[in-house]
Amino acid sequence: MKIKHYPGKAVDASLSLDTSSTMGALYEANWLQAHHQHHQSPPAVTPTPTPPQTVRLSRQASSAGSSFLLDGISALSKYQMTLENIRQLESKDQRIVKTIKELNGYRPSALQHHKQQLHNGWVDEQQEELEEQHQQEHLKSNTTAAPSAAAVNHYVLDPTERPRVPRPRQQVSVKPPSLRRSQTMLQQHAPPSYVTLRAPKAKPASPSKSGSNSSSAYSTFSSAAEDRVICQQPQRLMPPPTEPPPAPPIKPRTAKPLSRSQTSVQRYATIRLPHHSSSFCREPMRNEAPTPPTVRRHSLEQALQGLKLEEQQPRQVSPAVSSNGSSKDLNGEGFCIPRPRLIVPVHTYARRRRTGNLKEKSATQEEEEEQQQEGNSDGRVEVSREGKYLSTLSGAKVLGELAILYNCQRTATITAITECNLWAIERQCFQTIMMRTGLIRQAEYTDFLKSVPIFKDLPEDTLIKISDVLEETHYQRGDYIVRQGARGDTFFIISKGKVRVTIKQQDTQEEKFIRMLGKGDFFGEKALQGDDLRTANIICESPDGVSCLVIDRETFNQLISSLDEIKHRYDDEGAMERRKINEEFRDINLTDLRVIATLGVGGFGRVELVQTNGDSSRSFALKQMKKSQIVETRQQQHIMSEKEIMGEANCQFIVKLFKTFKDKKYLYMLMESCLGGELWTILRDKGNFDDATTRFYTACVVEAFDYLHSRNIIYRDLKPENLLLDEKGYVKLVDFGFAKKLQSGRKTWTFCGTPEYVAPEVILNRGHDISADYWSLGVLMFELLTGTPPFTGSDPMRTYNIILKGIDAIEFPRNITRNASNLIKKLCRDNPAERLGYQRGGISEIQKHKWFDGFYWWALQNRTLEPPIKPTVKSVVDTTNFDDYPPDPEGPPPDDVSGWDKDF
Ligand SMILES: Nc1ncnc2c1ncn2[C@@H]1O[C@H](COP(=O)(O)OP(=O)(O)OP(=O)(O)O)[C@@H](O)[C@H]1O
Ligand SMILES: Nc1nc2c(ncn2[C@@H]2O[C@@H]3COP(=O)(O)O[C@H]3[C@H]2O)c(=O)[nH]1
Numbered sequence: 001m002k003i004k005h006y007p008g009k010a011v012d013a014s015l016s017l018d019t020s021s022t023m024g025a026l027y028e029a030n031w032l033q034a035h036h037q038h039h040q041s042p043p044a045v046t047p048t049p050t051p052p053q054t055v056r057l058s059r060q061a062s063s064a065g066s067s068f069l070l071d072g073i074s075a076l077s078k079y080q081m082t083l084e085n086i087r088q089l090e091s092k093d094q095r096i097v098k099t100i101k102e103l104n105g106y107r108p109s110a111l112q113h114h115k116q117q118l119h120n121g122w123v124d125e126q127q128e129e130l131e132e133q134h135q136q137e138h139l140k141s142n143t144t145a146a147p148s149a150a151a152v153n154h155y156v157l158d159p160t161e162r163p164r165v166p167r168p169r170q171q172v173s174v175k176p177p178s179l180r181r182s183q184t185m186l187q188q189h190a191p192p193s194y195v196t197l198r199a200p201k202a203k204p205a206s207p208s209k210s211g212s213n214s215s216s217a218y219s220t221f222s223s224a225a226e227d228r229v230i231c232q233q234p235q236r237l238m239p240p241p242t243e244p245p246p247a248p249p250i251k252p253r254t255a256k257p258l259s260r261s262q263t264s265v266q267r268y269a270t271i272r273l274p275h276h277s278s279s280f281c282r283e284p285m286r287n288e289a290p291t292p293p294t295v296r297r298h299s300l301e302q303a304l305q306g307l308k309l310e311e312q313q314p315r316q317v318s319p320a321v322s323s324n325g326s327s328k329d330l331n332g333e334g335f336c337i338p339r340p341r342l343i344v345p346v347h348t349y350a351r352r353r354r355t356g357n358l359k360e361k362s363a364t365q366e367e368e369e370e371q372q373q374e375g376n377s378d379g380r381v382e383v384s385r386e387g388k389y390l391s392t393l394s395g396a397k398v399l400g401e402l403a404i405l406y407n408c409q410r411t412a413t414i415t416a417i418t419e420c421n422l423w424a425i426e427r428q429c430f431q432t433i434m435m436r437t438g439l440i441r442q443a444e445y446t447d448f449l450k451s452v453p454i455f456k457d458l459p460e461d462t463l464i465k466i467s468d469v470l471e472e473t474h475y476q477r478g479d480y481i482v483r484q485g486a487r488g489d490t491f492f493i494i495s496k497g498k499v500r501v502t503i504k505q506q507d508t509q510e511e512k513f514i515r516m517l518g519k520g521d522f523f524g525e526k527a528l529q530g531d532d533l534r535t536a537n538i539i540c541e542s543p544d545g546v547s548c549l550v551i552d553r554e555t556f557n558q559l560i561s562s563l564d565e566i567k568h569r570y571d572d573e574g575a576m577e578r579r580k581i582n583e584e585f586r587d588i589n590l591t592d593l594r595v596i597a598t599l600g601v602g603g604f605g606r607v608e609l610v611q612t613n614g615d616s617s618r619s620f621a622l623k624q625m626k627k628s629q630i631v632e633t634r635q636q637q638h639i640m641s642e643k644e645i646m647g648e649a650n651c652q653f654i655v656k657l658f659k660t661f662k663d664k665k666y667l668y669m670l671m672e673s674c675l676g677g678e679l680w681t682i683l684r685d686k687g688n689f690d691d692a693t694t695r696f697y698t699a700c701v702v703e704a705f706d707y708l709h710s711r712n713i714i715y716r717d718l719k720p721e722n723l724l725l726d727e728k729g730y731v732k733l734v735d736f737g738f739a740k741k742l743q744s745g746r747k748t749w750t751f752c753g754t755p756e757y758v759a760p761e762v763i764l765n766r767g768h769d770i771s772a773d774y775w776s777l778g779v780l781m782f783e784l785l786t787g788t789p790p791f792t793g794s795d796p797m798r799t800y801n802i803i804l805k806g807i808d809a810i811e812f813p814r815n816i817t818r819n820a821s822n823l824i825k826k827l828c829r830d831n832p833a834e835r836l837g838y839q840r841g842g843i844s845e846i847q848k849h850k851w852f853d854g855f856y857w858w859a860l861q862n863r864t865l866e867p868p869i870k871p872t873v874k875s876v877v878d879t880t881n882f883d884d885y886p887p888d889p890e891g892p893p894p895d896d897v898s899g900w901d902k903d904f
């Protein structure tokens with residue numbers, strides 16, 4: 001019954017399409033064909049064929065409908081329900097109609113775009129980042145590059161579809177716009193087959209068996225010794241059939257290229273080729289039927305014009321032509337073809353993406369696993385392009401889908417290197433399967449999302465968009481799905497199983513259990529909201545594994561990130577504390593503050609010790625900055641950045657910013673007061689510090705840098721003047737006027753800092769990053785141990801000259817121990833990449849340096865370590881540790897109401 005009803009539903013769905021257009025008619029025909037095939041024998045891909053059983057197995061599978069996703073009758077009824085749902089949705093939302101169209105063409109999602117870039121170029125992650133950087137730089141310098149990014153939309157099958165926001169990439173510009181599904185459907189000449197490779201488990205079937213296989217949508221496909229090219233792409237543009245293709249001859253064939261007349265019912269004889277090889281798919285040779293560049297250009301232009309043009313001149317627009325040898329687009333390294341979601345999971349050439357798991361398999365590990373697999377099975381093919389070896393595939397791998405999906409020529413040559421059995425699916429059947437499973441999948445995901453509390457109130461079309469880009473991934477017990485500290489750009493929703501959340505403790509480095517998350521819970525939002533870095537570990541806990549729906553950064557930003565629950569669901573202690581602070585100071589106004597004394601004078605004004613009216617138990621430091629002076633020196637951006645970074649920071653080695661105010665003349669920052677005074681004052685009074693004292697203060701700075709650098713924040717103004725002692729004697733970093741949040745892997749070029757402390761790359765304007773802070777740490781160590789910085793000239797220019805001569809030109813006084821000088825020299829390397837702290841082990845390499853041997857880092861972090869100097873602070877208003885400052889001789893500055901500071 002259900003089987004009988006199902007094609008009716010399917011046709012219903014297709015009837016909602018615009019059948020007046022050629023595409024509409026084709027979609028409908030596709031559905032009808034599905035119906036037809038279904039009655040004959042629905043497709044299947046999962047059977048494990050021992051050749052004599054192939055037919056039986058494939059029929060078994062086919063009786064259950066599409067075995068891509070579903071099993072048995074219940075699966076079919078599920079499918080029916082799904083279609084029913086889709087129909088209901090359809091009446092509610094016209095966008096569904098469009099979605100069905102898209103699914104028929106299996107339009108690649110944004111995620112797939114991204115993934116396929118990685119996959120298709122077979123580009124590694126690093127390359128991708130470099131490329132992205134390059135692209136970004138290019139975009140920065142040339143905004144007219146934007147239209148090329150829009151070329152991504154040429155994937156879109158429905159030309160009326162709203163364009164997606166593309167990820168700017170170089171490859172985009174070489175993407176052949178001719179890869180529209182519409183064209184694919186129109187040009188049905190010489191369709192290649194889609195092939196699944198299976199290791200033969202028993203003797204190959206005799207050709208006579210193939211007849212009995214005739215009703216299957218799949219055929220066992222083997223290579224033959226004599227004629228090795230079994231599946232060959234058209235070598236030149238072939239005249240397209242003027243009529244629908246004739247019914248396929250149902251007879252066995254041996255080792256001939258698949259031709260248009262072949263259908264899925266063909267079964268191929270097994271070849272035995274222990275020593276020779278056979279080509280299944282063959283990419284076009286450079287010298288084969290070369291297409292004049294004009295033809296290519298012509299066809300691309302036509303394709304760009306969309307379906308209308310194709311309808312007028314359907315035969316002339318040929319992606320096959322456009323992609324022939326002359327093009328690097330399809331066959332070259334810039335190869336950019338979207339992969340259908342269905343195919344991706346079974347392919348060996350896995351796409352790399354940053355899920356945020358540091359320990360993703362290395363290329364060698366993957367190769368080893370591949371080789372092991374190969375060892376276990378004896379059916380193997382080799383993939384090559386333009387004579388260059390690409391990979392070896394074995395055991396249940398899918399190949400040959402690209403050419404049939406995009407009606408382009410074979411993008412690689414597949415050669416049998418052992419005796420192989422393959423299952424072939426004919427183009428139309430494959431497309432039908434894709435369409436069906438695509439629809440089912442999308443509806444299932446949408447249903448699931450509706451059951452997830454945070455998504456349930458999202459509009460239907462948003463849910464559909466999300467479903468469209470989801471990719472399902474599976475993990476086994478113990479797998480680290482996300483690893484703390486790794487970079488990640490994906491968001492996860494758990495669809496099955498449970499995961500454990502742990503966070504590494506700063507002091508013990510042990511992983512502390514935080515919580516369990518289960519079906520419907522999400523994770524991975526923090527890295528996407530912040531600086532790319534994962535803030536916790538997510539470990540697969542369920543014995544049966546965990547399934548997650550994965551969403552890329554772009555979709556997350558567009559559709560999900562604004563949800564309140566996403567923003568605050570897993571607030572860490574730090575974030576919670578910050579929120580509490582903000583809450584606590586919400587009602588305090590400038591007029592509530594009473595000035596007690598001046599603590600210091602900075603570049604833009606004074607820092608006053610203040611108390612709130614009515615609370616004498618606490619004091620604060622109020623930094624007031626003259627707006628006119630900020631504008632004069634063009635420091636607006638730096639001030640905004642200072643506010644943002646200090647306002648978010650929650651680290652005991654960084655002075656806390658509680659609240660900001662502004663009036664016509666000044667900007668104000670209300671901070672915690674550090675009444676122990678400046679480290680500079682103590683150094684001035686003492687002359688220099690001993691090894692242990694220097695170690696303590698340096699360690700405090702290392703902790704502050706650890707906090708900042710792990711968030712990709714560069715400080716850029718280290719010096720004893722900016723290190724304040726609290727009443728206990730611990731130092732804290734203050735003055736974030738030059739601090740900057742960098743994008744991961746990026747540099748910055750602003751020349752800033754204090755002359756004695758700037759790194760050579762800053763002077764040379766080569767671009768700098770957090771490694772410049774390690775340089776200044778070496779300088780600080782030297783100054784604390786000796787009382788003067790190593791690079792000191794009578795004026796800044798002389799100082800810079802000395803810096804450029806390098807640390808080796810500096811004479812180290814004898815009171816600097818060997819270990820200390822060794823560390824200073826390792827921090828002050830000319831080459832930023834060689835500096836300790838900036839290498840693989842990160843800042844922990846500094847902590848592990850011999851000079852810190854025996855230092856109680858965890859006690860420092862717990863604030864239980866006794867500081868070397870305990871300042872005398874008698875009360876919350878005791879300013880004796882600060883110098884005296886006369887009143888500002890300049891008087892009040894002029895008003896500035898221009899509004900540049902509206903976000904301060
Ligand atoms: N939170 C604080 N507690 C105590 N004193 C402080 C505090 N913040 C600043 N000061 C004092 O005020 C001085 C100037 O502060 P700060 O360095 O932040 O100002 P600035 O305008 O950025 O200075 P610079 O000219 O060094 O850039 C400090 O050196 C210190 O002596
Ligand atoms: N282009 C390309 N194709 C590959 C690679 N590895 C396997 N293949 C498969 O080789 C097939 C050759 O024919 P298709 O272009 O139809 O589809 C191709 C893919 O399915 C690879 O690294 N690059």
Ligand SMILES: Nc1nc2c(ncn2[C@@H]2O[C@@H]3COP(=O)(O)O[C@H]3[C@H]2O)c(=O)[nH]1
Nearest residue numbers: 501514523524525526527534535536570
């Ligand atoms: N930082 C943090 N992350 C948590 C917590 N509970 C769950 N998580 C999730 O763990 C994820 C780890 O990766 P992300 O930092 O991207 O996003 C994080 C959160 O989604 C928690 O208490 N703290």
